[in-house]
Amino acid sequence: MNTSGYDTSHLIDFVRGHGGTLAHVLGALEKFHLRHGHWPSRLFLYPETLAALVQDLTPLGFYRLQQRLDVVADLERDLFCTDDGGNVSIYRIQVAPSSSGIDAAACWLGLMPQGALAGSAGLVAPAPSAAPTASTALATPTASVADGTPRPSAAPAPPR
Secondary structure (H helix, E strand, O other), X not given: OEEOOEEOHHHOOOEOOOOHHHHHHHHHHHHHHHHHXXXXXXXXXXXXXXXXXXXXXXXXXXXXXXXXXXXXXXXXOOOEEEOOOOOEEEHHHOOOOOHHHHHHHHHHHOOOOHHHHHOOOXXXXXXXXXXXXXXXXXXXXXXXXXXXXXXXXXXXXXXX
16 A cells, blocks of 8 residues: 555555545644654544545554544544644644654554554654654653553543
8 A cells, every 4th residue: 555655554454445544644643743742632633534534444443543532523623633731733734744753653543563663764763862753752651641541531522
């Protein structure tokens, strides 16, 4: 499977469609992580984008996504990530994601084994004093919800 020049064959157990929408979702998650140093807790999608994502993923793949994120259908926001602290990242207005960042997001969601991340082409070791990146956050186990543990339940959409 190849999506926009990026090989997604390692996601085959969780992806049943072409993976195009999934690639954008993973990119949105990566952008939030790079910007804020931790993973988001909510993902807002247009209903059409959510429907396409459900078609892209197997039932197990969508279940794993929901274990990490509250997925909210929203008529005003698409590929919009937030956390419980009010941090925001809007995918559409930021730089295109890197393949290693997409891999990191897929690992965090449980769609790709952790060992596959180390074998990803283009993944480089971070500088010792650098801010946390997708690869360093995955290598540093923590107990916080934002950095690795499954979300206990879905929360309602925040008020507007």
